[in-house]
Amino acid sequence: MEPLYIKILRDLEAAIVSGLLKPGDQLPTEKELSEKYSVSRITSKRALNELEQKGLIERTRGKGSFVTSKLETTSVTNRVLLLLPFTDDIAIGNLSGSILPVMQQVQYELMIATYDFLNTHTTQDIKAEFDGLIYYTEDENQHLDLLFELSFADFPIVLLDKEVPDLNLPSFLSDNLSGGKKACDFLIAAGHKRIAYLFGDHHHPQSTRQRYLGYIQSLMEHQIDFHTSFEEDTTSEDNLLRYVKQNQITAFVCENDITAIQAMRSLRLADLCIPEDISIVGFDNIQAAALVDPPLTTISQNFKAIGETAGEALLSWIKTGQKPNSQKIPVTLFVRESTKEIKS
Structure with missing residues (x-):
């Protein structure tokens, strides 16, 4: 006790x-x-x-x-708290691995914990035990009370992956809008004009919406009137084939690599060939993207740069008392064999 x-x-x-x-x-x-x-x-x-x-x-x-x-x-603890939604952050680019060296360079301890940490620690505990917080935003509506209380007390907090519109906190995330645009620009340059955006499920987080808006922006800039999106079950080859035929789709921009890989399987089961009949671009560049047949063209997020930039910004805030600005980290297109040029 x-x-x-x-x-x-x-x-x-x-x-x-x-x-x-x-x-x-x-x-x-x-x-x-x-x-x-x-x-x-x-x-x-x-x-x-x-x-x-x-x-x-x-x-x-x-x-x-x-x-x-x-x-x-005397009140400095030389400790920073990193809150993640789950213990293993490999799925989100090993952000902890990129933040840790930044902290070690200035002899700061980085404590990594899941959201469960908040079940046993109050805002007062966090302010007493840490100099700052790096918070991975899985859901922008989650833990709003805690984040607001800490922000109200001018406690240094930086957000990862998503912005929280209701809070004036700096966020460090991929340039998702630019990524969606980059994927669509690439397909248009390859001769595609009937390009659809493929959502993975009916829950569309902030990052996915930004990618979709980037897709729309690309079509507008190239003066292509056609745009559409598919939100049904991508594992159903009948639904996907019917959608492709009705809209004469030649290419998909997908919200993420998992959605893209599922679509590739469904289309093959419907006797369509990738990329001869349909070109597909994913998002995230997960390990499986390079291993599927054919290897997936995809947009890669620079998680290392996200973690390092966020860590350095938080340390600067702690040292100077000046709140940093949000930053969107550039993404990169990896061209593989799931896409091809088509004749006009």
Whole structure:
């Protein structure tokens, strides 16, 4: 069981680090703390002694305890928290592996945790234990309360992969709109004019919507009126074949590589050849993209650059107090054998 004084210590430390208690402010007395937390004065005294040893407060006999005026140099923990939706982040480009060296260069500890960490830690705990937070945004509506509370307290937070429109926080993500446009530009240059966008399911996150808008932008810039999107089950060869024939599709831009690979299988089962009958471009450049038959043309995200840029921006914020700007990291087209030129 956690010692009673730890609760008092954490609460006071969080109030100091968050700025609720400012340099020079007086803390509650031992008697007031013992009454508030229903503990002995010895317990409350120990919590205050610990804060004094950490350099967060100064104690003067007969006057009380005050937040130290040297707080700016003593409250730094040299620790950053990276919150991910799952333990293994290989699926999202091993972001932790790219952020860790950035932190090690300046002797910062990087603690990597899943969202479950938030079940046992409050915003006050995070502010007391860390200097900043790197948060991978799986769903832009998730943990809004926590992010808002930390942001309101001017706690340094940077977001990965998606923006959160309701919060003024810097985000570091792939240029998804440019990626969708780049994929469609490539197919148009190869002679395709009946190009469709292929969604993988009925849940379209921010990144997928941006890729779709990039596809639309490409068609508009090339003055191609035809555009369409398929949102049904890509594993059904009958549905996909019917859609291709009805719209005379010659190429697909797919929301991701998984969707592209599923479509390739379904089209082959419907006796269509890739790329002779249909050209396909994916997105993400997952390992399977180079291994399928035929190897998949795809857009690659630079997760290493995303992680490094986000880590450096957060450290700069911690050091200077200046909030960084959001950045979109360029993507790259990998041309493989799932696409081909067609005659006009």
